[in-house]
Amino acid sequence: xxxxxxxxxxxxxxxxxxxxxxxxxxxxxxxxxxxxxxxxxxxxxxxxxxxxxxxxxxxxxxxxxxxxxxxxxxxxxxxxxxxxxxxxxxxxxxxxxxxxxxxxxxxxxxxxxxxxxxxxxxxxxxxxxxxxxxxxxxxxxxxxxxxxxxxxxxxxxxxxxxxxxxxxxxxxxxxxxxxxxxxxxxxxxxxxxxxxxxxxxxxxxxxxxxxxxxxxxxxxxxxxxxxxxxxxxxxxxxxxxxxxxxxxxxxxxxxxxxx
Amino acid sequence: xxxxxxxxxxxxxxxxxxxxxxxxxxxxxxxxxxxxxxxxxxxxxxxxxxxxxxxxxxxxxxxxxxxxxxxxxxxxxxxxxxxxxxxxxxxxxxxxxxxxxxxxxxxxxxxxxxxxxxxxxxxxxxxxxxxxxxxxxxxxxxxxxxxxxxxxxxxxxxxxxxxxxxxxxxxxxxxxxxxxxxxxxxxxxxxxxxxxxxxxxxxxxxxxxxxxxxxxxxxxxxxxxxxxxxxxxxxxxxxxxxxxxxxxxxxxxxxxxxxxxxxxxxxxxxxxxxxxxxxxxxxxxxxx
Numbered sequence: 001x002x003x004x005x006x007x008x009x010x011x012x013x014x015x016x017x018x019x020x021x022x023x024x025x026x027x028x029x030x031x032x033x034x035x036x037x038x039x040x041x042x043x044x045x046x047x048x049x050x051x052x053x054x055x056x057x058x059x060x061x062x063x064x065x066x067x068x069x070x071x072x073x074x075x076x077x078x079x080x081x082x083x084x085x086x087x088x089x090x091x092x093x094x095x096x097x098x099x100x101x102x103x104x105x106x107x108x109x110x111x112x113x114x115x116x117x118x119x120x121x122x123x124x125x126x127x128x129x130x131x132x133x134x135x136x137x138x139x140x141x142x143x144x145x146x147x148x149x150x151x152x153x154x155x156x157x158x159x160x161x162x163x164x165x166x167x168x169x170x171x172x173x174x175x176x177x178x179x180x181x182x183x184x185x186x187x188x189x190x191x192x193x194x195x196x197x198x199x200x201x202x203x204x205x206x207x208x209x210x211x212x213x214x215x216x217x218x219x220x221x222x223x224x225x226x227x228x229x230x231x232x233x234x235x236x237x238x239x240x241x242x243x244x245x246x247x248x249x250x251x252x253x254x255x256x257x258x259x
Numbered sequence: 260x261x262x263x264x265x266x267x268x269x270x271x272x273x274x275x276x277x278x279x280x281x282x283x284x285x286x287x288x289x290x291x292x293x294x295x296x297x298x299x300x301x302x303x304x305x306x307x308x309x310x311x312x313x314x315x316x317x318x319x320x321x322x323x324x325x326x327x328x329x330x331x332x333x334x335x336x337x338x339x340x341x342x343x344x345x346x347x348x349x350x351x352x353x354x355x356x357x358x359x360x361x362x363x364x365x366x367x368x369x370x371x372x373x374x375x376x377x378x379x380x381x382x383x384x385x386x387x388x389x390x391x392x393x394x395x396x397x398x399x400x401x402x403x404x405x406x407x408x409x410x411x412x413x414x415x416x417x418x419x420x421x422x423x424x425x426x427x428x429x430x431x432x433x434x435x436x437x438x439x440x441x442x443x444x445x446x447x448x449x450x451x452x453x454x455x456x457x458x459x460x461x462x463x464x465x466x467x468x469x470x471x472x473x474x475x476x477x478x479x480x481x482x483x484x485x486x487x488x489x490x491x492x493x494x495x496x497x498x499x500x501x502x503x504x505x506x507x508x509x510x511x512x513x514x515x516x517x518x519x520x521x522x523x524x525x526x527x528x529x530x531x532x533x534x535x536x537x538x539x540x541x542x543x544x545x546x547x
Contacts, residue, residue: 178356
């Protein structure tokens with residue numbers, strides 16, 4: 001999943017309340033795992049394609065989000081094809097037998113995986129990380145009744161997300177500094193590579209601790225007290241379109257339960 | 260080793276919605292042995308410019324010539340490592356690149372990456388510690404226990420240890436007290452005059468620039484606006500102001516005095532010494 005890869009835009013997805021998007025995406029993912037028929041999964045894929053087109057973002061971003069899971073896709077397909085021994089045998093080679101059901105199952109699982117990753121990509125590409133945290137805080141707020149520290153959890157997520165780009169930037173800077181001292185990650189023996197990696201990790205840790213300390217001080221100076229009631233500058237607004245989206249999602253969910 | 264830019268443009272995140280063009284068709288030349296200052300407002304493209312000089316970045320268009328080596332967009336990464344030994348780049352706040360247990364080991368890291376033996380690298384570390392004005396007793400200290408100014412010298416020593424012909428310094432005096440600034444600048448002056456290094460200094464401090472640099476490059480919004488000696492460049496005070504650059508303090512003071520006294524404004528003193536000479540000459544005339 002690409003976190004913090006928000007792309008600004010003006011599509012319907014960008015205007016929706018992050019809570020409705022979060023609920024819809026969660027229900028959609030569960031639905032994907034519930035359905036057992038090809039036809040249903042393809043129908044979900046079709047719906048998702050419409051959703052992707054509605055983001056009005058270049059399709060390349062969605063393809064890029066698939067790259068990290070490509071390995072798992074091939075692994076599932078491979079394992080299913082090689083080790084599923086049910087169904088008609090198409091081809092046999094010693095211990096291995098390739099069956100029609102094996103191929104079918106493998107492709108089914110691969111498609112399911114791709115659909116799940118793409119739908120979460122819609123969410124992260126069209127929602128600011130800060131809005132996502134707000135949505136989580138809002139959706140989890142009933143848990144306050146059982147003394148679950150919802151606000152603190154949301155703050156932790158917000159800080160973690162906030163520092164992803166900062167850490168990335170810092171890593172780039174240190175990489176460049178060390179490249180200026182002759183570090184080239186692409187070459188050298190394993191032993192050299194370890195010392196080169198250390199030259200990146202140690203400064204990164206030192207900087208992170210320094211940053212954490214500064215942040216803690218800045219928060220204290222501004223009067224942060226854990227557990228105190230807080231207001232937020234960005235208020236979420238639930239509109240009619242959000243209700244429609246969630247009702248649609250529930251309908252899909254109910255259908256896939258029933259099927 | 261001369262550095263030449265021919266029609267260099269650089270675009271970050273090309274072909275995405277986040278595309279930014281940082282350099283526009285930059286032509287410039289930095290001659291061997293020169294002390295050059297690159298100045299410009301924040302975001303004028305200075306950092307991007309200097310990263311082309313040791314091939315950390317490749318131009319999107321145009322070409323960068325570093326000595327004999329010509330770097331274009333499609334240059335392969337593995338051909339660039341040698342360039343970085345000849346052109347040492349000291350980033351802003353270089354103390355953050357320190358990572359070894361001892362100062363000496365950290366300084367040895369660079370030369371050993373370029374295949375120097377541990378023995379020679381150790382010898383080299385001792386030499387450069389002396390150049391940056393640190394006592395040999397620091398060799399076995401942990402770099403993380405040093406003061407900010409000392410850490411910065413160690414980091415600079417780490418680049419010097421590779422014996423680059425060209426030394427690029429990005430805001431080397433940022434965050435140091437005035438005394439520390441002067442000490443650091445004198446290291447570069449010595450490197451330039453005694454060790455005959457080409458020095459490229461990026462700075463916001465026009466007083467430092469006018470005192471140390473022989474040649475100036477003024478950047479504004481990714482373009483080279485003015486070049487020449489500080490004397491020539493600082494004559495264009497109006498254009499400099501458009502680029503967000505103010506004259507050195509002695510020049511500004513002299514301008515105000517000259518305005519009051521009705522003296523010509525075209526040839527202003529840039530350093531404190533020049534300023535004093537000029538005022539002394541004035542009072543002599545006044546007395547006579």
